[in-house]
Amino acid sequence: MKKLVTAIFAVLLFGCAPDNQYTVEGTIEGADEDQLVYWKKKGVEGNTLLDSASADENGHFEFKGRIDYPQFFNLTYQDRFATLLIKPGEDVRLETRAGDFHDYTVKGSPGSQDVRRLQQRLRRTKSKMDSLTSRYEQKGEQLSNEERERLNEQYRQILNRQRDSSVAFIINNLRSLASIMALYQKVNDDLFVLYKNSDLQYIKLVADSLQEKYPQSQHVKALVANKEDLMKKYKNLELQNTLSSVGKVSNYPNIELPNLQGDTVTLQEQDEKMILLSFWASWSKPSIQRSLELKSLYRRYHRKGFEIYQVSLDQSAEEWRKAVRFDQLPWINVSSLNGLESYAARVYNVQDVPTDFLIHQQRGIIEKNPDKQELRRQLSIALD
Numbered sequence: 001m002k003k004l005v006t007a008i009f010a011v012l013l014f015g016c017a018p019d020n021q022y023t024v025e026g027t028i029e030g031a032d033e034d035q036l037v038y039w040k041k042k043g044v045e046g047n048t049l050l051d052s053a054s055a056d057e058n059g060h061f062e063f064k065g066r067i068d069y070p071q072f073f074n075l076t077y078q079d080r081f082a083t084l085l086i087k088p089g090e091d092v093r094l095e096t097r098a099g100d101f102h103d104y105t106v107k108g109s110p111g112s113q114d115v116r117r118l119q120q121r122l123r124r125t126k127s128k129m130d131s132l133t134s135r136y137e138q139k140g141e142q143l144s145n146e147e148r149e150r151l152n153e154q155y156r157q158i159l160n161r162q163r164d165s166s167v168a169f170i171i172n173n174l175r176s177l178a179s180i181m182a183l184y185q186k187v188n189d190d191l192f193v194l195y196k197n198s199d200l201q202y203i204k205l206v207a208d209s210l211q212e213k214y215p216q217s218q219h220v221k222a223l224v225a226n227k228e229d230l231m232k233k234y235k236n237l238e239l240q241n242t243l244s245s246v247g248k249v250s251n252y253p254n255i256e257l258p259n260l261q262g263d264t265v266t267l268q269e270q271d272e273k274m275i276l277l278s279f280w281a282s283w284s285k286p287s288i289q290r291s292l293e294l295k296s297l298y299r300r301y302h303r304k305g306f307e308i309y310q311v312s313l314d315q316s317a318e319e320w321r322k323a324v325r326f327d328q329l330p331w332i333n334v335s336s337l338n339g340l341e342s343y344a345a346r347v348y349n350v351q352d353v354p355t356d357f358l359i360h361q362q363r364g365i366i367e368k369n370p371d372k373q374e375l376r377r378q379l380s381i382a383l384d
Helices: 002-015 110-142 145-172 178-183 197-213 218-243 285-305 317-326 343-347 372-383
Strands: 021-029 036-042 047-054 060-066 071-077 080-086 091-097 100-107 186-188 256-258 264-266 274-280 306-312 332-335 355-360 364-368
Touching: 021 071, 021 080, 036 060, 047 060, 080 091, 080 100, 080 110, 100 110, 110 145, 110 178, 110 186, 145 178, 145 197, 178 197, 178 218, 197 218, 256 332, 274 285, 274 372, 285 306, 285 372, 306 317, 317 332, 355 372, 364 372
Parallel strands: 021 091, 274 306, 306 332
Antiparallel strands: 021 060, 036 047, 036 071, 071 080, 091 100, 256 264, 274 355, 355 364
16 A cells, blocks of 8 residues: 555656656758758857767658757758757657758747747848849949939838837747847848837847746846846936937037048038048058948938048048049048047047047937947937
């Protein structure tokens, strides 16, 4: 009798315990038996290899493991991968083809299905935006202002439809780690899907919700830390807006220098809402590269209120003029031809080129040396 009670107790105890084992199996149609399939845990800083296996003659593979909470994994074959979001106890089935790995189906894992839908939607959006960008670049200067604005408007509409889709997904999946992927998706290297300043609220919503449910997750911990940093930055920005909400401020040093035609151009007399004060030199390759990167942003945002006031630190007028004309720099370009010893360089403490300052007419200098992604974000917030 005692043994029977003990046995019943053991069944109740272990039978009711949550199963933290998962299984991932599937087939890769057309897989080469000599090529390994890799199973990796997707971390915040990088991926960790957990296992590898050769697909059999039918392309079949299988991996098993144990987890205590939902985690991201990458199933990798050659240079392609599929991201899965697996919960403890799930038996996942994935079907794909070696030549088109992104076009896969997955069953037995709702989180992995959500990740797949997010990635497929983003790929469709990228394809549409790339097509528009290609049309824009092919015609180049032949585009009329009306055509250019029409293409820009189509670009904005595609981006905003993607953003609306991501926002809807986040709101409906606040307690899923898949929402973290939606928060950080990009349409290109320079632009997040959630690009508006108001989108900070979704980072806060997801972070607060997931911190309560999965506090042990490294992805959640990283999101919470990022939320704190972003919210501090946002609060500082709000404070600056409040202090500078009335009238135009001049809390940045003025510059008055001649342009290529010899006409004096004054920095503080520029009426555009956003100004990039850019120090450069024709002998600096990073400066030339930076100028070429800025051209697309200038074309997109100049008519909306963006100007570049570029100060050359050349000492040769001929080299300065040659560089401006060769690279067809369309914005304001001025110089005293005194190099790093010029008043403008000294008053802005410029030690090297390129050095940039992003200026908002109501708030003064808001950032030093913004990269292209951050500059695009700031311009989008202020001008779109």
